[in-house]
Amino acid sequence: MEVEGTPIRVQSLVQDGKTVVPPQYVQPPETRPHRHIEKRNDYDAETPPVIDLSNVNNIHEQLERACREWGAFHVINHGVGVELLDEMRKVGRSFFEECAMDEKLSYSCDPNSPASEGYGSRMLVSSNDTVLDWRDYYDHHTLPLSRRNPSKWPDFSSNYRKVVAEYSDQMNALAQRLLCFISESLGLPSSCIKDFVGEFYQNITVSYYPPCPQPELTLGLQSHSDMGAITLLIQDDVGGLEVFKDGEWIFVDPLSDAIFVILADQTEIITNGQYKSAQHRAVTNSKSARLSVATFHDPSKMKIISPAFELPIYRPVLYGDYVSSWYTIGPEGKRNIDALLLL
Structure with a gap:
């Protein structure tokens, strides 16, 4: 949600030549990144697993390990054309880097919602007094089709809307396929998790992280776990x-x-904590703008989510109430799902 009054975009701060991060973007010492992005994983650390979806022989075993230990993993041979991934990144970046600020602001979010x-x-x-993220974004409502209104999407490019719509459909199909595999990896019917979630409410958020003059003080996106069912990101x-895994980023x-x-x-709730939602964040850097595209698949706000197993450790929750809490008090890691614990 936007700050009331004239909207401030992070990209405009960089274009204005700021060499010091404004105070509202400075993280408290305990949440600042402790490693520069240029160094990346400069120690002997695990990295998220890479799962080949064409390898049907041990896919359930690999998914079970990844979902229990990480709550996150890469997939390859996923059935989505590499050309489409590249096009989605290309049109997303073009909005931020080729449109004038006045044009971008004409697509501004509703500041009251x-x-x-x-x-x-x-x-x-x-x-909310949460420190601001060093990030601009464009959020598209893409599913159900009754929410999809491409006329609200940028039209500066001849194929922007076509690419987003095709990408939405491909991500929807992949998310459903993955939830089937994940259900089967727990010994559940393949449709179990998807049946609990119901019809997907899908949003595609293109995030743009401009270069930051003091990346050691900021986060591009604060620590959180996603509130819905499953997120697919490039x-x-x-x-x-x-x-975040085993006390390390x-x-x-x-x-x-x-x-x-x-x-x-919601997948952690449905699996009764056997599979964990992944706590994650984005760090900034001083050299290059970064782009990511996250496709969120959520239940309807009228859906009640509860564990699929006996001896539940989470209480049922109306998804709309969960969303309201997340946006009102802020994420702060996994505090929203932890509030549902019965133990």
């Missing part, structure tokens, strides 16, 4: 995504042909 469609920078309520070759190396899968909170 969280998660509204359009161009923005701040996703939380204006009364990033450019700059990189900046980190996943692990840098996720960009793989241009892969799609990064992030389990979200």
Whole structure:
């Protein structure tokens, strides 16, 4: 959600030649990154697994390990054309780098509604005192089809809307396929998790992280776990995504042909905590702008989510209430799902 009044975009701060990060973007010492992006994983650390979806012989075993230990993993041979991934990155970057600021602002989000469609920078309520992220974004409402209104999407490029629509359909199909595999890896019917989630409410968010003059003080995106069911993400070759595992922040190396899968909170609830939603964040750098595209697949706000197993450790929750809490009090890691624990 945008700060009331004239919208401030991070990209405009950089274009104005700021050499010092404004105070509202400075993270407290305990949440600042402790490693420059240029160094990446400069120690002997695990990295998220890469799962080949064409290898049907041990896919369930690989998924079980990845979902239990990480809650996140790369997939390759996923059935989505590499050309489409490249086109989605290309049209996303073109909006931020080829459109004048006045044109971009004509697509601004509704400043009075969280998660509204359009161009923005701040996703939380204006009364929230959370430090701002060093990020601009464009959020598209893409599914169900009743929400998809391409006339609200940028039209500066002849194929922008076509690429986003095709990308939406491909991500929808892949998300459904993955949830089937994930259900089977737990010994559940293949449709189990998808049946709990119901019809996907899909948003595609293109995030743009301008170069930051003081990356050691900022985060591109604060630590959080996604609130929905499953997120599919691609990033450019700059990189900046980190996943929290065993008390450490692990840098996720960009793989241009892969799609990064992030389990979200409702899947953790449905699997009764056997599979974890991944806590993650984005770090900034001083040299290059970074782009990522995250496709979120969520339940309807009227859907009640509960564990699929006996002896539940989470209480049922109306998804709309969960969303309201997330946007009102802020994410702060996994505190929203932890509030549902019965133990």
